[in-house]
Amino acid sequence: MIRSLNDIVEELCREESYQAVSHRHSHEVPMPSPEKLSEIVETLRGVLFPGYFGQHDLTPETMRFAVGYALDRVFRALSDQVKRGFCFACSREQVAACTDCEARSQDLTTRFLSRLPHIRAMLAADVQAAFDGDPAAKTPGEAIFCYPSIKALTNYRIAHELHNLNVDVIPRIIGEMAHSQTGIDIHPGARIGGNFFIDHGTGTVIGETCIIGEGVRIYQGVTLGAKSFPKDDMNRLVKGLARHPIVEDDVTIYAGATILGRVTIGKGAVVGGNVWVTQDIPPGARVVQAQRCEITNGETI
Amino acid sequence: MIRSLNDIVEELCREESYQAVSHRHSHEVPMPSPEKLSEIVETLRGVLFPGYFGQHDLTPETMRFAVGYALDRVFRALSDQVKRGFCFACSREQVAACTDCEARSQDLTTRFLSRLPHIRAMLAADVQAAFDGDPAAKTPGEAIFCYPSIKALTNYRIAHELHNLNVDVIPRIIGEMAHSQTGIDIHPGARIGGNFFIDHGTGTVIGETCIIGEGVRIYQGVTLGAKSFPKDDMNRLVKGLARHPIVEDDVTIYAGATILGRVTIGKGAVVGGNVWVTQDIPPGARVVQAQRCEITNGETI
Amino acid sequence: MIRSLNDIVEELCREESYQAVSHRHSHEVPMPSPEKLSEIVETLRGVLFPGYFGQHDLTPETMRFAVGYALDRVFRALSDQVKRGFCFACSREQVAACTDCEARSQDLTTRFLSRLPHIRAMLAADVQAAFDGDPAAKTPGEAIFCYPSIKALTNYRIAHELHNLNVDVIPRIIGEMAHSQTGIDIHPGARIGGNFFIDHGTGTVIGETCIIGEGVRIYQGVTLGAKSFPKDDMNRLVKGLARHPIVEDDVTIYAGATILGRVTIGKGAVVGGNVWVTQDIPPGARVVQAQRCEITNGETI
């Protein structure tokens, strides 16, 4: 074994081998930490839904201490992660050039924290939508405590605010954390209105430039995605174009529907399961598979 | 930062802000603990499949000690969680009114434990179905040890027995634990017969009032769901109605099929992938997409 | 409770109850450990993508120490797991008969380690494909650090090399680890060419005998699966047959497509979302749902 081990080590340490897949930190700042971000999000979950997550026995009197202590810790931990995010994405070689990273990260984190009351208000409406929309839910509390939808939307609404502040990479990591746990993949750049509900949710994808209205309900396996992408003269993808659907208020989309491109699903429309949509749907329309299925007797699949 | 922090704390601690999303424990009983429930389920997995999970080196002689010790701990830990589940769902304000919670929780937990031999027998048949149904499986042991299907069904069969005992919330949490890990979302209320196999399973959803017969096999991305829900006079969802499919014995449902509503898929039927079914399917039928696909040359998607 | 507890223990310890679901280690070797395998894979991730995972502050000079130390530990830990895998699958009763398990495991592990430079080269191309294929990706580093696709392909490419060495069970466990975290289920036996990209990926399944060419791109919810399986004279599944699709170079498959059986999707073909394919697709073809959907006004779903 030994000779081989030395040889393998040599081979893996040749620059040709590692250069395309290694990361050199010219700024000596460590990578963003998914573990730390997970702690931060869990702390925020406790702040947003007091009594459900984190300390369960808060009183109105002690809540102030708990929330203040939590936000102070989140401030420090998150501004550190935000800074790591900037360094991750940064291509500058000189440390000197990024002296304001720390101050900027702290400023953005403060601005993020001031959005928490708004985030909570949005989530309160999402909880109500989940309770109203699912006959299996006995109380709104059950949705808060158990539903993957609320878990994923909490991560999304946090990540979306960070995305709006132009924080690098961190929103994406927070989104992927929820994706891994719930199977719901919402890009932090998507814009999602109030009273939103995703039932079950595994496999649902909401792309970067989606715009979703109020009171929308979607199911598992729904894709709000993009079609094939235009390339520039040098055959590189043109990045940043609006390429995902607009879903207007009160739309319902059933399981497995795939809606691609910058199309508009009109207000109040209902999209049936498993359909493939690449065109606009007028308001109030019902869309189903053309001929739903063919029933035969005996053919083996 | 500091002034802001104080302000944000104040805002988050105003009653209008938190009242809709906070939980007040009038009974001073803590929340159900997903971590504890996870330990309980893992301990039960070791009891149900001895040698595969938990202690690997049991002999027939020492198994009695290990099983007895495990069940004694599960009894204490689970009856505590069951009690927390009741308090979670309880709306009574006075502690005095729920003096029997503890005794009731212990009684139900005992009754649950006495169902373990039944649960094991059901799972043994599921394991056999997985081995028989998957050419990639080399031994039944591989299915027990590696298959998401068996992991999800173990959680389901545990949760289902607790659901039958009218335990609150806990069955749902146990179900969501499996959902998060496997992508298979089975509501604890569903009734599932023996020799059941789910292949791959990601995105499969089995709703609360489903009834599934013997020897059924389904694939990933299959939805056995409900259609839009009737509302009562006050525009609230009517909860508890039978609204999911009945799947009779020996049915096979391929990947991505979406079957909605209280329809019946007759004995021995085969439902092809990606179909959308909202009507009864007769026994023995084969259901496929009407016209499976259109092959063209050159249109860009 | 107590009398019941004793009774339940007795019942669960009767041989009839446990024999079908228990594992007896005639070789006194413990089960493969998913926890250890997870550590091993994380260590390899740090070796394959230096600076992104594991120690972040390597220099070209210290990389040699870190890689050598990591591979030495992986060698010991993985050859132990490989041996456990053999014993897991082994039906021989006598310890005497498997004296070469240890030496064989070490030999295979050495051979696996010597494939790491190849694995890294394949993954470097996958990273490039992810960056080229996703307008939302700002740098290749983001794909390495955040994308479920790269996480799942890293596990797959490791597992596939172990599969090629006829290692038992371990490749499957490594594959299921990625399946659980990303919802992407790739069987270690599948053969996947370079520059492969899976976008989002939840619910995607790639079966054991799939053969995938260069530059293929697939989306979430895509199934490359098998149709119903032939059985032998004794009504047992015939295992090991080629039963999954061949996907040629430069094919794109959109979300939710289900392709079953040993069919060939020709070079450069594009398969639209939600289609159900059980026949060959010629090179360059575009396949979409026959009649995508029917838009009505007012029918309640």
Next chain:
Amino acid sequence: MIRSLNDIVEELCREESYQAVSHRHSHEVPMPSPEKLSEIVETLRGVLFPGYFGQHDLTPETMRFAVGYALDRVFRALSDQVKRGFCFACSREQVAACTDCEARSQDLTTRFLSRLPHIRAMLAADVQAAFDGDPAAKTPGEAIFCYPSIKALTNYRIAHELHNLNVDVIPRIIGEMAHSQTGIDIHPGARIGGNFFIDHGTGTVIGETCIIGEGVRIYQGVTLGAKSFPKDDMNRLVKGLARHPIVEDDVTIYAGATILGRVTIGKGAVVGGNVWVTQDIPPGARVVQAQRCEITNGETI
């Protein structure tokens, strides 16, 4: 082995075997938890010495949140431990008889918390004494952060307040925690004045009924103990008598001195190392070994 194991289990489970060394909780309240008490004491250390222990980056503005949050948690955790302490010591068989345990524990814990400013003031003086008394200390901060004396006195001053409130067992456990870590064994019942310093401290013992004045300094291996104990008519120890030394202000006691019984070491006295004292020492006296040592040449020890 197996037969033996069963036999050993039987023997250990016979009542004659375990009755003298087992604990039956008629009150169903668990044992006090040294782990929890350790966390409580560490949290209090952070409150008492802000910036040195616990969160290092407090500002005057955020300190209030951190202290409030810490004390709220300590209140809950410590009142639970105090209650366990009462149950540990309780001989009553009926649960009914101890309904006020919980309320009493909470009341005592509140009273304890209100003593924290006093405890901090005492410790501030001890820190100054350590700095003034040790030429090796460069700053008072070094004493706070590194000196076993300050660690042991922090535990003692906490435990002493709980002892004064007649809390059972808990003060003793807190004292033993410091004993185990520092080798300094101070009984929580001892009364110790301000500006106290123990240098090195390993092996120093301060008994239950000691009274120590202001500005006393003692070294390692010093015993302030009791002589043989009087017994009552039934040959049982008479418990609770004053039986340990009184040490007046400004006394210094060097390493290894053993002072036994209710004797008084007068103000300003200096007790040399290794002496054995069982009588009063007048104020201002110097006590040394009578004839310190005998120097010979060649005798082997």
Next chain:
Amino acid sequence: MIRSLNDIVEELCREESYQAVSHRHSHEVPMPSPEKLSEIVETLRGVLFPGYFGQHDLTPETMRFAVGYALDRVFRALSDQVKRGFCFACSREQVAACTDCEARSQDLTTRFLSRLPHIRAMLAADVQAAFDGDPAAKTPGEAIFCYPSIKALTNYRIAHELHNLNVDVIPRIIGEMAHSQTGIDIHPGARIGGNFFIDHGTGTVIGETCIIGEGVRIYQGVTLGAKSFPKDDMNRLVKGLARHPIVEDDVTIYAGATILGRVTIGKGAVVGGNVWVTQDIPPGARVVQAQRCEITNGETI
């Protein structure tokens, strides 16, 4: 730095540098594990003192499960450690020569387990002696739960039985674990009779060949040690000679007494604090410092 690092590594990896301080495992068996031994001892503490340590809520009915389960695990874990102990001490180069290590370790462990009822009986008497001997103890339970003496004696009585079975190294490690936590250093080879009590205990040393009778009580800082050691013709220490004191029944030894050599302290004798004894003490004698101390006025120490 880097060049230096390489140089330092080279220097530390030269055989001359490491040969005297490195351990080569010719048997490929890992070192004994203090962590594992600590777990084993804690498990045994729970078996020996049921309800005080380990699971607190055993009933007579469930105790059998808990004890059986605990001993089964201890059997496996301890026989592995015993084997590691043999390999640690083994100088044989060939693996072939030690094929019986495993069987021997299991046999000795079984014999050790069968001594547990005896160990418990001895400890029950030690607990009673602690309660009888310390006016500060309110109940025997307090001694079991809090006293360093009982902690150290539990480790000693376990280690002594293993020592009697000629187990290598392991008894010493178990002894040092207690030494580190309590400051009480009892060599596993010492022979200690029943009803033994050590008060406070920090710094007390009981040497390998000590023989201690019934009902002995000693205090902190007491040394029962050896004088200078005879050497053989090659100037090497003669190992294994009886060289520590014999302490007969009912002796009391106060803090800081140093008793060296194979002397006998006669039945019922009392040795005062800080004395230096290298000769026999007759039964019933009282030994104190010749002239206890000299009291002067004003001399500075």
Next chain:
Amino acid sequence: MIRSLNDIVEELCREESYQAVSHRHSHEVPMPSPEKLSEIVETLRGVLFPGYFGQHDLTPETMRFAVGYALDRVFRALSDQVKRGFCFACSREQVAACTDCEARSQDLTTRFLSRLPHIRAMLAADVQAAFDGDPAAKTPGEAIFCYPSIKALTNYRIAHELHNLNVDVIPRIIGEMAHSQTGIDIHPGARIGGNFFIDHGTGTVIGETCIIGEGVRIYQGVTLGAKSFPKDDMNRLVKGLARHPIVEDDVTIYAGATILGRVTIGKGAVVGGNVWVTQDIPPGARVVQAQRCEITNGETI
């Protein structure tokens, strides 16, 4: 409770209350971390004694990887701690003034690492001295693996090198870690020659300015301390004076001896147990208690 809690918080957050016991980090650098230092010392223990601590199965070939990897990590972690130590002790208010802290810390850490071969050589001789000096030791390996003496000397020899480089606070913390575990308190400033052995060691103290020659052996409870300290005109301790004993080569000091002040114990002298020495001892002398003890009959102690 609540009103009180607020009041207590207010009181503890008043500046008069906390100013003497709080630490303000003007440099925003966290406290030294005992946990990190413990990891660093354990890593170094593995480097110094390969095979005994850390990875047990090194070969001459893989040792280089393991040592290089370990030292690279120690370099980063220790230079960070060294910097924290400087900031801990630093009184400057302006961050600007200490820009070279980081570079200086890295430089000193490199210089420390280059002393490791020397530290190992010293420890190898200490190990030999322990084996030669203790009839209970069966192999030198037992001393390395089990003896508190070697554990304490390893910490001391590491801390001493850091002390020689004028590192602040960190050496003291490393010394106290050993003190807490072994009861042996060696100040990092002491100078200790080769072949040093401390038997048992609990309560032994070796002061800051001690100078100890070659081949010295001391026992538990030995104090090499200082007498009362001179103060300057402002009544402050004069710090840094030589105030502890010089112990020449081949001296033996028995348990409990207390030697104070800058006295010299001459080459080859033997100091008996429990003596109190404040004067020079000539080379080769034997020092014992003047009149060892008085044996009486019947006086109660």
